[in-house]
Amino acid sequence: MQTELSSTLGAEHAVFGFTPFPAVAAAISRAGGFGVLGAVRYGAADDLARDLDWMQEHTEGLPYGLDVVMPAKKVEGVTEADIEAMIPEAHRTYVEETLAEHGVPPLPEGEASGWRITGWLEQVARSQLDVAFDYPIKLLANALGSPPPDVVRRAHDHGVLVAALAGSPRHARHHQEAGIDVIVAQGYEAGGHTGEIATMVLTPEVVRAVDPLPVLAAGGIGTGEQVAAGLALGAQGVWLGSVWLTTEEAELHSPLLTRKLLAAGPGDTVRSRALTGKPARQLRTEWTDAWDDPAGPGPLPMPLQGLLVADALTRIQKYETEALLGTPVGQIVGQMNSTRSVQAVFDDLTRGFERAIDRINRIAGR
Amino acid sequence: MQTELSSTLGAEHAVFGFTPFPAVAAAISRAGGFGVLGAVRYGAADDLARDLDWMQEHTEGLPYGLDVVMPAKKVEGVTEADIEAMIPEAHRTYVEETLAEHGVPPLPEGEASGWRITGWLEQVARSQLDVAFDYPIKLLANALGSPPPDVVRRAHDHGVLVAALAGSPRHARHHQEAGIDVIVAQGYEAGGHTGEIATMVLTPEVVRAVDPLPVLAAGGIGTGEQVAAGLALGAQGVWLGSVWLTTEEAELHSPLLTRKLLAAGPGDTVRSRALTGKPARQLRTEWTDAWDDPAGPGPLPMPLQGLLVADALTRIQKYETEALLGTPVGQIVGQMNSTRSVQAVFDDLTRGFERAIDRINRIAGR
Numbered sequence: 140m141q142t143e144l145s146s147t148l149g150a151e152h153a154v155f156g157f158t159p160f161p162a163v164a165a166a167i168s169r170a171g172g173f174g175v176l177g178a179v180r181y182g183a184a185d186d187l188a189r190d191l192d193w194m195q196e197h198t199e200g201l202p203y204g205l206d207v208v209m210p211a212k213k214v215e216g217v218t219e220a221d222i223e224a225m226i227p228e229a230h231r232t233y234v235e236e237t238l239a240e241h242g243v244p245p246l247p248e249g250e251a252s253g254w255r256i257t258g259w260l261e262q263v264a265r266s267q268l269d270v271a272f273d274y275p276i277k278l279l280a281n282a283l284g285s286p287p288p289d290v291v292r293r294a295h296d297h298g299v300l301v302a303a304l305a306g307s308p309r310h311a312r313h314h315q316e317a318g319i320d321v322i323v324a325q326g327y328e329a330g331g332h333t334g335e336i337a338t339m340v341l342t343p344e345v346v347r348a349v350d351p352l353p354v355l356a357a358g359g360i361g362t363g364e365q366v367a368a369g370l371a372l373g374a375q376g377v378w379l380g381s382v383w384l385t386t387e388e389a390e391l392h393s394p395l396l397t398r399k400l401l402a403a404g405p406g407d408t409v410r411s412r413a414l415t416g417k418p419a420r421q422l423r424t425e426w427t428d429a430w431d432d433p434a435g436p437g438p439l440p441m442p443l444q445g446l447l448v449a450d451a452l453t454r455i456q457k458y459e460t461e462a463l464l465g466t467p468v469g470q471i472v473g474q475m476n477s478t479r480s481v482q483a484v485f486d487d488l489t490r491g492f493e494r495a496i497d498r499i500n501r502i503a504g505r
Numbered sequence: 506m507q508t509e510l511s512s513t514l515g516a517e518h519a520v521f522g523f524t525p526f527p528a529v530a531a532a533i534s535r536a537g538g539f540g541v542l543g544a545v546r547y548g549a550a551d552d553l554a555r556d557l558d559w560m561q562e563h564t565e566g567l568p569y570g571l572d573v574v575m576p577a578k579k580v581e582g583v584t585e586a587d588i589e590a591m592i593p594e595a596h597r598t599y600v601e602e603t604l605a606e607h608g609v610p611p612l613p614e615g616e617a618s619g620w621r622i623t624g625w626l627e628q629v630a631r632s633q634l635d636v637a638f639d640y641p642i643k644l645l646a647n648a649l650g651s652p653p654p655d656v657v658r659r660a661h662d663h664g665v666l667v668a669a670l671a672g673s674p675r676h677a678r679h680h681q682e683a684g685i686d687v688i689v690a691q692g693y694e695a696g697g698h699t700g701e702i703a704t705m706v707l708t709p710e711v712v713r714a715v716d717p718l719p720v721l722a723a724g725g726i727g728t729g730e731q732v733a734a735g736l737a738l739g740a741q742g743v744w745l746g747s748v749w750l751t752t753e754e755a756e757l758h759s760p761l762l763t764r765k766l767l768a769a770g771p772g773d774t775v776r777s778r779a780l781t782g783k784p785a786r787q788l789r790t791e792w793t794d795a796w797d798d799p800a801g802p803g804p805l806p807m808p809l810q811g812l813l814v815a816d817a818l819t820r821i822q823k824y825e826t827e828a829l830l831g832t833p834v835g836q837i838v839g840q841m842n843s844t845r846s847v848q849a850v851f852d853d854l855t856r857g858f859e860r861a862i863d864r865i866n867r868i869a870g871r
Contacts, residue, residue: 142868153868307772308839327693328703336771337694337703339725339734340836344771359705368705368734370868371861405702405710406673433799470706473674495737496869502508502519502736503862 140366140492144321144353144375148173148277148300149202153376154366154488155323155355156481157206157280161190162388165197166481173376175204175280184266191274204278204302205271209264209286219446226439226447233436234451237429243460246453265290272297278321280304282332285317292318304357306334306341308348315349322349323378326358330381330469332419333358333410339372346373361471363491367499381469387480395459396466397478405473412437414452414467416444422465422472426455506732506858510687510719510741514539514643514666515568519742520732520854521689521721522847523572523646527556528754531563532847539742541570541646550632557640570644570668571637575630575652585812592805592813599802600817603795609826612819631656638663644687646670648698651683658684670723672700672707674714681715688715689744692724696747696835698785699724699776705738712739727837729857733865747835753846761825762832763844771839778803780818780833782810788831788838792821 145153151171158164164174176194181187194203268290271279279286279294280302286294294301295318302321305311311322324345325331326338336344338358346354356369357378369377383389385400399422409423413430416438421427430438438444455463479487511519517537524530530540542560547553560569634656637645645652645660646668652660660667661684668687671677677688690711691697692704702710704724712720722735723744735743749755751766765788775789779796782804787793796804804810821829845853 140868141870308770326703326705328706334772336836337692337725338705339692339703339731340694340771340839343728343730344839359703362709364709364738365705367737367865371733371737371865372730373861373864404674405706406700470702473706473710493869495739496865496871498739499733499737499862500866502506503859504507505862 140370140489142353142370142375144355145173152485152489153370154485155204155376155378156383157378157380158383158389160383160388160390161193161197162390163383163386163481164203165194166386166388167383167485168198168201168203170482170485172485173202173204173278174198175206175278177206177282178264178267178271179206179208179282181267182263184270187267188270188273191270191276195274202277204280205267205276206280206282207264207267207271207286208282209261209290222442223446226443227436230436230439230447233429234447237426237463238451238454241425241460241463243451243454243458243463246450246457268293272299278302280321280323285314285319288317302355304332305345306332307336308341308344310334311345311349311354315352319352321353321355323355323357324374325378326356327410328420328470329358330408330420330472331467332415332417334418338369342369342372342374358469359471361469361474363488363493364495365471366488366492367495371499381471382475382484383481384466384468385475385478386484387478391466393456393459393464395461396456396464399461399464400466400468400472400475401477403468403472403475405470408468408470408472412444414445414448416441419467420469421467424463424465426463426465506736506855508719508736508741510721511539518851518855519736520851521570521742521744522749523744523746524749524755526749526754526756527559527563528756529749529752529847530569531560532752532754533749533851534564534567534569536848536851538851539568539570539644540564541572541644543572543648544630544633544637545572545574545648547633548629550636553633554636554639557636557642561640568643570646571633571642572646572648573630573633573637573652574648575627575656588808589812592809593802596802596805596813599795600813603792603829604817604820607791607826607829609817609820609824609829612816612823634659638665644668646687646689651680651685654683668721670698671711672698673702674707674710676700677711677715677720681718685718687719687721689721689723690740691744692722693776694786694836695724696774696786696838697833698781698783700784704735708735708738708740724835725837727835727840729854729859730861731837732854732858733861737865747837748841748850749847750832750834751841751844752850753844757832759822759825759830761827762822762830765827765830766832766834766838766841767843769834769838769841771836774834774836774838778810780811780814782807785833786835787833790829790831792829792831 140152142153150173154172156167159177164176167174300320342356353375355378356374361382411427506518508519516539520538522533525543530542533540666686708722719741721744722740727748777793
């Protein structure tokens, strides 16, 4: 599975794997794909440096990338405490009431939230970049709009390509004008932040909108036949995030969450603002129901919602409260029915891709 | 583009075209596809017979099908008047207020609604079937659940295959148990009634759920690359509805509506209950906004909403009220940017399909 983009980046297959887990990202690159490590969970730059050291040791010189979350707009001198102060008390009460209804205990004294939202803040993302450019990353992806112009320049100075996620052709053209090199067209069915346009329509529309920039198809892709479909739509590669969550290498640290993912069907996700304040697809739970309930206060805008719920999510995960426990994941969760190694996922992807090509050639009479 | 299903039906290409217009359906079959005429707009069986006569004269012996709307559940002895009586007065007032706000005049004295919703009622659908089985239709599709068992038997007795639309794997398995022969997996991005699961995920899930029944991929398909993607996902054909709306043969009878369709982008549709009471994708207009407005009374359940708005939609269309004028259409409306003949659409589809196959073979190193 070779395209111009995968050749440029030095990957054997045009399969890009986004994951918050270094062990998964490294295994994707070793399997011949292009692993992209999500940095949003790293609060301190030191933690990121430690994991990038680990990536260096475990990728055998194969290429990989980093995904940060950096808003294009600069907010000067705003600290996390300033943002915390903007959260209405009624929302804090609603969080506590919802947790109490489900009997979720508080965190032990002195235990901080493990699920850090701080990566959403520009100053944190910038300190991560100061670290990242010391490593031979080949691609810097931004999950939230175009990165600021100086960051794009800095990446290019280091020979690093810049990718950005887009949910509409207009959004994609905006990235192109900002000097972005690779557009990830993220369809409605994708896990995480996503727009209204489905991959089947979004991919070719974005390909045409930003031609000749390379486009990766994201959303609804977890099998070889879906890889073939994404590439048939004109993409130069596919971008997979959800499928890695149930791999052996994933560090979910929650057997219950793994079980919920393995059991979920394609209709068991919801596009909700419960997690970050912007619509993000995730497992539907009584937690997302609480935030989508017209009788509740409703989610706050980004980044307030993320800060509001950070401790709550840590508590739900720590105490494995079944009715509330969720995670960002796409509609392909219905196809994630067994725990496999990253290599086994890759083998299935390449075999399924070959079968799909055989089949479509037969249909075409070739 | 030959599959087992298209061969069985005697069509050159596994491209199924759904349309309410006989001239479009016949042109699809003449172009080598399989035209499926939508019968919902026919109130009287005589009108259907007249148009099926016309189809016979204009399809040159090539195969075609019929699409009816028939609920699986039987409601004995209920007339349209009984259902009309169930509509709350507040909803009727809201319709009139919304029309008055936009200066939509009433219909002239004695002029009935042209946009008949009566096809939704089982007795009407049954009188249509009495006519339909006198013609050599090859496929009977039902847009709303499985048809009743006696209808399936009657179709099979006439050598007619039965197809039904499904929005989830569970829904598809239900059809299989009801003896349906062909499943149309209708993704979120499709025009008309549609569920939450996008085509990229729905198609392979339904293929696996009902194996070995043939599945058609529907939703988000209007170009040859999208046809290739649908077939790569395991479908035995593709089902296209929206793309024909802007063909030369389409009888929209509204130059303004045609202009709106040609100008719309992929984000200009909405999945709304405004039209029938069930979620159906359509152009977003101030009419759909009015029914999605939390301050309004909201849509009634099917079939009440359809009866409630029938005259209003006729008035909006007759007087071409720009802000309110819409139609069911899928997200591919963004790709419908010029008026072409059905044959030209077909030529573009087959050329685009061949290009997509060439491209994907290159990526696969073949």
